[in-house]
Amino acid sequence: MHWKSSFAYAVALLGLAPTTEAANSVVFRDAQSGFTFTSFDAAFQIGRYLSYRVAIPANAAPGQPYDAVLQVVAPIDVGWAGFAWGGGMTRNPLAVNWASGSTPVVSPRWATSHSMPSTYSGATYQILSRASGVNGTHWKVTSLCRGCTSWAGSSGTVVLNPTGETRFAFAYSRVKPSGSSPDTSITVHSVTNSWMHDLNGAKNANFDELVEQNR
Ligand code: HEM
Numbered sequence: 001m002h003w004k005s006s007f008a009y010a011v012a013l014l015g016l017a018p019t020t021e022a023a024n025s026v027v028f029r030d031a032q033s034g035f036t037f038t039s040f041d042a043a044f045q046i047g048r049y050l051s052y053r054v055a056i057p058a059n060a061a062p063g064q065p066y067d068a069v070l071q072v073v074a075p076i077d078v079g080w081a082g083f084a085w086g087g088g089m090t091r092n093p094l095a096v097n098w099a100s101g102s103t104p105v106v107s108p109r110w111a112t113s114h115s116m117p118s119t120y121s122g123a124t125y126q127i128l129s130r131a132s133g134v135n136g137t138h139w140k141v142t143s144l145c146r147g148c149t150s151w152a153g154s155s156g157t158v159v160l161n162p163t164g165e166t167r168f169a170f171a172y173s174r175v176k177p178s179g180s181s182p183d184t185s186i187t188v189h190s191v192t193n194s195w196m197h198d199l200n201g202a203k204n205a206n207f208d209e210l211v212e213q214n215r
């Protein structure tokens with residue numbers, strides 16, 4: 001194996017993007033839940049943003065899967081807000097978030113092509129109800145994910161490096177899925193983008209305790 005291909009393999013294995021780009025995320029402490037997240041505001045229209053936040057346990061170790069908390073905050077008129085743990089649409093765990101009335105919903109999906117992603121059983125999300133909600137202007141969905149930091153990618157097993165940066169992506173749709181079943185059909189997005197997100201700053205020493213408090 002020559003250097004370039006083994007480097008590419010190591011990059012895929014660690015879930016790192018081959019870039020020296022600085023992270024676009026910032027540290028954000030959510031007063032409602034107590035979690036310290038790293039957060040990225042993704043523009044889906046001029047001057048309008050979806051916030052994508054991730055929190056992980058402080059003891060997450062490189063090369064080993066770990067749990068993660070995902071928090072998505074969206075203006076009330078957003079239909080669904082998707083999050084891609086692998087930074088693109090295909091072959092990585094996707095989370096489709098919406099609010100059905102006052103009920104927060106997150107749906108685990110997987111796509112092998114650029115068509116409607118199907119339900120993904122490799123990841124399970126548990127809504128953290130005390131850290132989720134709907135008010136007059138926004139909906140907020142916070143969930144604990146098992147199975148989102150490692151998966152079988154197109155070139156081997158990916159494990160997101162908890163001490164570094166990784167590429168995440170989002171997708172936005174104006175059209176709200178009907179009801180609160182995670183398996184319901186969704187319409188195609190009208191905006192997507194990706195960014196570099198720092199996971200090292202997302203570490204929480206009291207992760208398990210915070211999860212319990214926010215269930
Ligand atoms: C009915 C459902 C969906 C359809 C038909 C669909 C279709 C497509 C198509 C045709 C593209 C390439 C052209 C373009 O950029 O518009 C694309 C790109 C993309 N989609 Fe989807 N999509 C769907 C759902 C989702 C979901 C649920 C997510 C994330 C949770 C997502 C994330 C992305 C991203 C990040 C890109 C750009 C990067 C890439 O191509 O990998 N999509 N999608």
Ligand SMILES: *[C@@H]1O[C@H](CO)[C@@H](O)[C@H](O)[C@H]1NC(C)=O
Binds near residue numbers: 135136137
């Ligand atoms: C509504 O919820 C959003 C997201 O949690 C929050 O930023 C905003 O301050 C809330 N507005 C009011 C009036 O409580």
